[in-house]
Amino acid sequence: MKKAHGKLIFGTFLKDRGLRFTKERSVILQKTLSCSGHFDPESLYLQIREAGLKASRASVYRTLSILCECGLIERVKKTERGTIYENMFGHEHHDHMLCIQCGNLIEFYSEELERLQEALCKKQGFQGTGHNLEIRGYCRKCRKKKR
Amino acid sequence: MKKAHGKLIFGTFLKDRGLRFTKERSVILQKTLSCSGHFDPESLYLQIREAGLKASRASVYRTLSILCECGLIERVKKTERGTIYENMFGHEHHDHMLCIQCGNLIEFYSEELERLQEALCKKQGFQGTGHNLEIRGYCRKCRKKKR
DNA sequence: ATAAATGCAAATCGTTTGCAACGGA
DNA sequence: TCCGTTGCAAACGATTTGCATTTAT
Numbered sequence: 001m002k003k004a005h006g007k008l009i010f011g012t013f014l015k016d017r018g019l020r021f022t023k024e025r026s027v028i029l030q031k032t033l034s035c036s037g038h039f040d041p042e043s044l045y046l047q048i049r050e051a052g053l054k055a056s057r058a059s060v061y062r063t064l065s066i067l068c069e070c071g072l073i074e075r076v077k078k079t080e081r082g083t084i085y086e087n088m089f090g091h092e093h094h095d096h097m098l099c100i101q102c103g104n105l106i107e108f109y110s111e112e113l114e115r116l117q118e119a120l121c122k123k124q125g126f127q128g129t130g131h132n133l134e135i136r137g138y139c140r141k142c143r144k145k146k147r
Numbered sequence: 148m149k150k151a152h153g154k155l156i157f158g159t160f161l162k163d164r165g166l167r168f169t170k171e172r173s174v175i176l177q178k179t180l181s182c183s184g185h186f187d188p189e190s191l192y193l194q195i196r197e198a199g200l201k202a203s204r205a206s207v208y209r210t211l212s213i214l215c216e217c218g219l220i221e222r223v224k225k226t227e228r229g230t231i232y233e234n235m236f237g238h239e240h241h242d243h244m245l246c247i248q249c250g251n252l253i254e255f256y257s258e259e260l261e262r263l264q265e266a267l268c269k270k271q272g273f274q275g276t277g278h279n280l281e282i283r284g285y286c287r288k289c290r291k292k293k294r
Numbered sequence: 295a296t297a298a299a300t301g302c303a304a305a306t307c308g309t310t311t312g313c314a315a316c317g318g319a
Numbered sequence: 320t321c322c323g324t325t326g327c328a329a330a331c332g333a334t335t336t337g338c339a340t341t342t343a344t
Contacts, residue, residue, distance in 0.1 A: 068247070071247075074247060074283055075247075076283075077224070077225070077281075078224070078225035078226065078227075079225065080225075097267075097268065097271060097273045097275070099273075100215075100218075100221060100276065106271055106273065108267060108271070110263070110267055112263055113260075113263060113267075116257070116259055116260055116263060117280075117282055120244075120255060120257055120260075120282070121244065121282060121284065124244060124253055124255070124286075124287070125286070125287035125290070126244045126246075126253065126282070126284055126285070126286055126287065127284045127285045127290050128244070128282045128283070128284040129247065129283055129284040129285070130282075130283045130284070131280065131281060131282040131283065132280070132281045132283075133264075133278065133279070133280040133281075134278060134279045134280075135264055135267070135268060135273070135275045135277075135278040136221060136275070136276055136277045136278065136279075137268065137273055137274045137275040137276040137277070138273070138274045138276070139271075139272070139273055140271070140272035140273065143272070143274050
């Protein structure tokens with residue numbers, strides 16, 4: 001999936017269902033695609049305002065929903081600060097260990113895990129587009145402190 | 148970790164920091180421990196009321212926080228309907244594939260995945276207590292519909 | 295007795311929605 | 320022109336919090 005095609009994909013998706021490609025949607029699409037990796041609605045909105053562009057929070061939320069529907073972005077997870085989205089052009093990994101004591105987040109990548117997931121998907125006839133593994137527990141430091 | 152010890156663990160935890168073991172906390176602890184697996188604050192609250200017991204929503208929320216701190220339960224994930232908690236006596240698996248088209252949730256279990264996670268934790272000096280793998284994508288049905 | 299906990303209602307915060315004005319097609 | 324879209328502000332739903340009252344210790 002090439003970045004330059006985002007606009008085309010979105011445009012086609014909209015036309016197909018009689019929706020309109022407005023200035024606001026264009027701005028939001030653009031900012032969304034230029035995010036490398038994760039983002040949330042509020043910071044996207046602020047980014048738009050800082051850039052002197054125009055789009056209300058309501059339009060940001062509404063447009064993000066459509067972008068999800070057409071597969072250009074995905075809702076990755078919910079946090080206390082809101083929903084985290086992911087631009088599907090960024091091929092990031094979301095595997096991490098979260099310390100439930102100190103909140104420390106240890107990100108990691110495992111080729112073996114990737115392979116395993118592919119195998120699991122194939123078994124279910126599932127076409128994976130992204131994933132997110134969270135292992136909760138105690139990090140090295142907090143393990144020591146515990147006793 | 149044996150269920151009968153929940154009260155002891157909680158009681159000790161409270162005493163240690165000068166907090167009190169109130170009727171409400173006792174009720175909430177009890178209902179929490181008797182949940183097999185997942186639950187959310189609202190349904191726990193309703194369960195309490197249906198049982199003719201007494202504890203306000205505020206107390207439920209406040210107590211769940213403490214139970215998290217002392218490790219008897221864990222916040223597993225946030226959804227549109229609220230936070231999902233897990234009673235740590237239930238050793239459930241949280242691995243699933245989520246269809247981003249139809250919302251279908253396919254739960255699965257993989258021994259290989261469990262082993263791999265243990266290995267990854269060991270490498271990081273991390274003591275895992277629970278995990279949650281979400282693979283997003285298109286389920287068999289929606290894959291067909293797509294074209 | 296004293297500090298902590300409770301219940302309630304009001305406050306927050308992210309997100310959604312109703313509606314009148316606006317603007318692509 | 321004809322709907323779809325926008326921005327705003329009000330509505331929402333989950334969670335938190337201020338406060339006067341109750342209660343464990």
